Amino acid sequence: MKNQKTRIETTCVQGGYTPGNGEPRQVPIIQSTTFKYNTSEDMGKLFDLEASGYFYSRLQNPTCDTVASKICALEGGSSAMLLSSGQAASFFAVFNIASCGDHVISSSSIYGGTYNLFAVTMKKMGIEFTFVDPDCTEEELHKAFKPNTKAVFGETIANPALTVLDIEKFAKVAHAHGVPLIIDNTFATPINCRPFEHGADIVTHSTTKYMDGHGVAVGGCIVDSGKFDWMAHKEKFPGLCTPDDSYHGITYAEKFGKEGAFITKATAQLMRDFGCTQSPQSAFYLNLGLESLHVRIPRHCLNAQKVAEFLESNDKIAWVNYSGLPSNKYYALAQKYLPNGSCGVVSFGVKGGRKAAEAFMKALKVIAIETHVADARSCCLHPASATHRQMNEQELINAGVPGDLVRLSCGLENYQDLIDDITQALASI
Numbered sequence: 219m220k221n222q223k224t225r226i227e228t229t230c231v232q233g234g235y236t237p238g239n240g241e242p243r244q245v246p247i248i249q250s251t252t253f254k255y256n257t258s259e260d261m262g263k264l265f266d267l268e269a270s271g272y273f274y275s276r277l278q279n280p281t282c283d284t285v286a287s288k289i290c291a292l293e294g295g296s297s298a299m300l301l302s303s304g305q306a307a308s309f310f311a312v313f314n315i316a317s318c319g320d321h322v323i324s325s326s327s328i329y330g331g332t333y334n335l336f337a338v339t340m341k342k343m344g345i346e347f348t349f350v351d352p353d354c355t356e357e358e359l360h361k362a363f364k365p366n367t368k369a370v371f372g373e374t375i376a377n378p379a380l381t382v383l384d385i386e387k388f389a390k391v392a393h394a395h396g397v398p399l400i401i402d403n404t405f406a407t408p409i410n411c412r413p414f415e416h417g418a419d420i421v422t423h424s425t426t427k428y429m430d431g432h433g434v435a436v437g438g439c440i441v442d443s444g445k446f447d448w449m450a451h452k453e454k455f456p457g458l459c460t461p462d463d464s465y466h467g468i469t470y471a472e473k474f475g476k477e478g479a480f481i482t483k484a485t486a487q488l489m490r491d492f493g494c495t496q497s498p499q500s501a502f503y504l505n506l507g508l509e510s511l512h513v514r515i516p517r518h519c520l521n522a523q524k525v526a527e528f529l530e531s532n533d534k535i536a537w538v539n540y541s542g543l544p545s546n547k548y549y550a551l552a553q554k555y556l557p558n559g560s561c562g563v564v565s566f567g568v569k570g571g572r573k574a575a576e577a578f579m580k581a582l583k584v585i586a587i588e589t590h591v592a593d594a595r596s597c598c599l600h601p602a603s604a605t606h607r608q609m610n611e612q613e614l615i616n617a618g619v620p621g622d623l624v625r626l627s628c629g630l631e632n633y634q635d636l637i638d639d640i641t642q643a644l645a646s647i
């Protein structure tokens with residue numbers, strides 16, 4: 219693909235990679251930890267960040283960079299990096315601008331692993347988090363800020379609560395306080411929502427989910443919009459706006475500008491020191507998933523919509539949560555931020571509570587029991603007896619996962635087969 223500006227479908231298929239004459243049509247897997255140079259001087263320039271190039275795959279690898287630039291183009295960002303997992307992406311995105319003694323605001327409706335990372339592990343590192351209700355007013359959000367607040371974090375569509383975030387509201391308040399908004403866009407994917415178009419500054423992904431789409435490789439990604447002006451808030455972001463001694467006094471925001479500072483720092487410092495790299499082999503699998511993302515996502519959404527409508531009309535079902543249903547609390551926000559559909563995940567309660575939910579799931583034939591979501595194969599989970607097993611009934615309700623909740627990730631099968639499977643399983647309880 220030469221320098222033509224393309225639509226998102228074409229970017230999914232061809233973005234990030236333009237082979238030269240006689241070069242491989244498919245993205246090559248550069249399975250090499252290291253790279254050869256003719257002189258020590260050539261290599262020295264790389265170490266000083268004076269020239270760009272590869273020297274060791276813990277920092278950067280050509281296959282990973284090719285796939286990162288495809289995701290960057292899909293999100294409409296300025297630079298991007300792949301990481302070993304979505305967890306690593308969330309950690310790096312926050313830790314790149316917040317350190318010991320700093321404060322971060324996060325929506326309370328986020329992935330359980332991210333909640334644990336923020337509330338327990340990063341707290342031990344001296345970073346304090348305030349969790350706010352995603353439906354809070356602007357006023358309430360303003361009140362959560364402190365002089366040492368460095369970022370605001372939320373999920374476009376939260377896993378597993380399926381709340382839809384009002385990204386523009388969160389961006390407006392974050393910017394009023396001179397800090398960036400970081401959005402985990404895993405469930406929506408850039409096919410259904412591009413948070414930068416609504417004011418977000420940094421986007422993270424667990425590429426393990428829809429981007430991979432086939433349940434083959436764990437991975438993560440961070441994309442920078444290149445729009446946040448770090449130098450305008452110099453005193454808040456010393457890591458980006460003052461010299462880095464470990465790189466001979468380079469100041470990232472000066473040398474790499476708004477477009478490159480965030481990802482360069484995260485690569486040069488955090489990847490160097492923590493080494494949460496994605497393998498080139500995994501990046502290759504991820505790229506295969508990306509090639510069909512725009513074809514798969516609408517089908518996941520169609521299947522989820524049909525299944526949600528069926529569940530809502532079934533008298534053995536207590537409640538259904540899917541933002542594509544007009545009865546849903548987030549329907550209006552979903553129409554605004556996710557006009558083409560939200561995602562393939564639906565949650566619902568089976569009448570008869572925990573026992574009925576367990577019996578229902580045991581009777582399923584096409585839909586499998588897994589902790590995964592966003593796979594080509596439909597799967598479901600009963601959080602109360604799996605991921606949230608340690609909690610009592612009251613704690614489950616507080617966490618937004620009541621005992622009767624079943625999380626169903628609709629795959630790419632024929633939706634009538636999913637409905638038939640649910641029908642027979644409900645009939646058996």
Ligand SMILES: *Cc1c(COP(=O)(O)O)cnc(C)c1O
Pocket residue numbers: 303304305306308329331332373376377402404405423424425426427436437438
């Ligand atoms: C799964 C998930 C993560 C964590 O990603 P891993 O690749 O499992 O580390 C983060 N955010 C969301 C929304 C997720 O669904």
